[in-house]
Amino acid sequence: MYSERVLSGMRPTGSLHLGHYHGALKNWVKLQSEHECFFFVADWHALTTSYDDPSIIAKSTWDMVIDWLAAGVDPSQATLFIQSRVPEHAELHLLLSMITPLSWLERVPTYKDQIEKLSHKDLGTYGFLGYPLMQSADILIYRAMFVPVGEDQIPHIEITREIARRYNHIYGREPGFEEKAEAAVKKMGSKKARLYDELRTRYLQDGDEEALESARALLADTQNLSIGDRERLFGYLENKGKVILVEPQALLTEASRMPGLDGQKMSKSYGNGIFLREDPAAVTKKVRGMPTDPARVRRTDPGSPDKCPVWQLHQVYTDRDTHDWVQSGCRSAGIGCLECKQPVIDGILAEQQPMFERAQQYLDDPTLVKSIVADGCERARAIAQETMRDVREAMGLGYA
Template sequence: MYPDRVVSGMRPTGSMHLGHFHGALKNWIKMQSEHPCLFFVADWHALTTHYDDPAIIERSVWEMLVDWLAAGVDPSQATLFIQSKVPEHAELHLLLSMATPLGWLERVPTYKDQVENLANKDLSTYGFLGYPLLQAADVLIYRASLVPVGEDQVPHIEMMREIARRFNHLYGKEKGFEEKSIEAVKKLGSKRAKLYLELRTEYQQEGRDDALDQAHAMLDEAQNLSNIDRERLFGYLEGSRKLILVEPHAKLTAASRLPGLDGRKMSKSYGNAIALREDKDSVTKKIRTMPTDPARVRRTDVGDPLKCPVWQLHEVYSSNATREWVVKGCTTAGIGCLECKQPVIDAVIAEQEPMHERAQQYLDDPTLVRAIVADGCDKARKLAQETMRDVREAMGLSYS
């Protein structure tokens, strides 16, 4: 069984906004102290929608990395790297594409959503259709167990699991696998071997997930197994295949959908975002001009917070007492919309102050960011190369 590992990435389409912070970065910052984490800039993914203007990508890469560091991502705890600097991502993407059904790509919900929302771009390319598969390769190549994402990305994680499962089924065939697995079982000792076989039967015949979990825990504790025997026994638990790629799980954030200024999901492409390191005056102006409940045409009109985009920001930024004040004031016309918006403005500016401070050292000396990324790329590539050695061997491509 491979150790818990977190992998996530973002496309460098410009500076980060608060939606990225609340939807992903806050979770990254929390997880970096709990698990080994790899966070990457998905510059190849940026080409799926910016293939006709790649010049903006390089600038966006470094801007985004500074935003990550400003938000609190710590290079001493997490590995930061750039996707295109680890070419094994592309190799695994190519090999996975050979056995991935076309229908799996066409049914991903975000594919249709993006086509509709970015109607001004020609997205009838293989790169755009195939980006969920490249996304799968980005994660599977590190045998990650957890992927921190927003709700809209959950179908992608489910597809990654299906791809890993299909790959293991097609290529996890090892000559004499069952015989070798039975020999590995004996190495557990008579007591543990008996328990292992009982748990395997309970899982395979009765579908008991708790039996699978118990068996995994027992194998993790077994000291006298080689890595290859341990891997065989994990595969033997679930069937008669060697596990080569790990099925990842989605790790959702509590506030994975911070609304934009117009109430839709915050997105730079929608023009409704507040940048992570935006100027105070600009933040104030944007929030003060946000649309509110259409029923409040005049100051004296009562409103309904649930029909107002500003309320969704209060749910993220305001205390219970402030939210109670908003509900009472809005539903009785006791406060105006500008009064309602001020606590949000204050909270956003307060949240951004330390980000401005952390970013300054990297703005003053850009070589600091380059050094962090160079080190991260080296670490990531070593892990990726290990996986690709196993993938090539499984697919019969390890000949010389």
């Protein structure tokens, strides 16, 4: 049922690091067992800032998908696909651009932020200005209810909700809407129809938000309604028109606690990352070479874990007993920095081991990955085409 769908995507940046795992992929693995999940490679989005060097996109895409699979994303539970293989994304983006005020795009916080951060690039393009609208099309075309995001991405969900609301307001008032909605209520069966009417009345007369949520849940559980009737009844609940595009909700994810090797946020651009499938010897070398508390010049000098990037990694990879050992040993100079780093190394290697094992079959036979993505693209496109039929019809482009 589309009301329970989750959608998320990533730009193809190649091999992923542990910050991606703790910030997104770990959550994807959890969500796939709870919801109908769609995870996509945002390759068109990659062109908004890297249009001058598209040569890396294809290889980066396959490397990234293998990392998703290595992290535990399961193609039997989630749909994995590539954005550009579902051209309906572009069609919806175009049609939504007809009704989206320019000022809505210019006020998106990340627009000005990225313009400043990437001042060395020529980003005075329509594609860059319009990428939040493309993001909205990515979500709305699957009628996804939930989008897992960090706090910094909430404005993108808000603009998506506004665009869906504006679209439904302009195009959702079909002729005879009330009569069609009332006929749809009767199809629910007398008991459910009576409950729907009671909940709708409580919401419209008293503003009872719990009644609204209960009515939505009732619609989601009613199996004998067509998609069109279900959309009418979602709109009828609030005295709106037919809900053609669903307003998504932000599924707020915990900020990643994964620091980089220098204590800053782990990022490719900082060169401070450890990759999901990095060679164990390279991981060991990187962690052993991490900077520590500057006060510990000699082995016998006491230090403070709070001033050491290694301590941040302990908070991710080791248990409370080890934390106590570090706090006591560092402050008393009872342990050396290399001793302190070893449990972190052990924790990272233990986390990576199953990733290597899951990835191996795809490295041995790359056609497996392409087959998974091809199947995912086919499933995603079938849903996208269904949405676009409704969108075109509402905008007078059905030509039936």
